[in-house]
Amino acid sequence: MNLLFLESLVYVANLGSLAEAARAQGLTATAVSQRLKALEGLTGTALIARSGKTVALTEAGQRILPHARQVLDEQRRLLQALDQQSLCGRVELGVISTGMTGLLPSVLCKLGAKESPGKDLEVKLHPGTSAQLYNRMLQDELDAIVISAAPFALPKTLISDQLHQEPLCLIGAAGQITASDQQPKPEQLHDLIRQAPFIRYDRNAWGGRLVERYLRVHQIQVKEFCELDALEAIAVLVNSGLGLALVPDWPQPWIQGLKLDKVILPDTEYARQILLLRKRSSRKETAISYLAGLFKEAARNLLVSKASV
Structure with a gap:
């Protein structure tokens, strides 16, 4: 089956006119009509019905229309796959x-x-x-x-x-970490992590392994509350005052409505x-x-x- 026949059928279905379909394809109305007649000959059934200057698909034409579009779409993708320089x-x-x-x-x-x-x-x-x-x-x-x-x-x-x-940062509910205007020292942050319930970034996650390595290198024993692989969920739990967490400082936007203390850790090797x-x-x-x-x-x-x- 010639795919150009299917192309003309789709144009006629979209535009409702042989003349408009011909203009869109750079053809004459006679050429489009001949394509449709050839397609009807191949399928053995009427695919369009004329009413004055307008045309509409018959019930059979409507049934094959989605398949015609799918075939033409696959043809387009096939040609794009052959073009190494294509941005399509x-x-x-x-x-x-x-x-x-x-x-x-x-x-x-x-x-x-x-x-x-x-x-x-x-x-x-x-x-x-x-x-x-x-x-x-x-x-x-x-x-x-x-x-x-x-x-x-x-x-x-x-x-x-x-x-x-994304450097690691310690997050807590508002006022839980930065009670004053002074930036806490690393030793103070480590003490806070040891004392508060700890919401752990999943150790099976690749980013979570950075957190685990930081805790191990700095010899920080935590009071684990739970372990999650979803950073957004960790931030929500921390916002509820359930504990502290070490997480990557991922790009904005964070979840709206969170009121968190956030302190960036100076050790860039754990970013x-x-x-x-x-x-x-x-x-x-x-x-x-x-x-x-x-x-x-x-x-x-x-x-x-x-x-x-």
């Missing part, structure tokens, strides 16, 4: 939860702008933890991922772009590194590199906004 097509992008609310909105706004070279790029988002997204990318389920740095050396088959880093990873041999390298540039720009703007506060 679909990218399967995995992003950790704090990246979804922090860097991602700015990236998607720039991507969708009318003047953007990637405005026709379709991005399918997949949430998950760093470990989950990393494994899915290795299994070719995802084209690129925004995650925290892995606690092991990455294989050379991957390309890594560092976006930004959570946020990376964009993709396979070196990806057939979507052009599109992914473009996305990486948008993420880097969003990260730079984040640093500028923090510096101006």
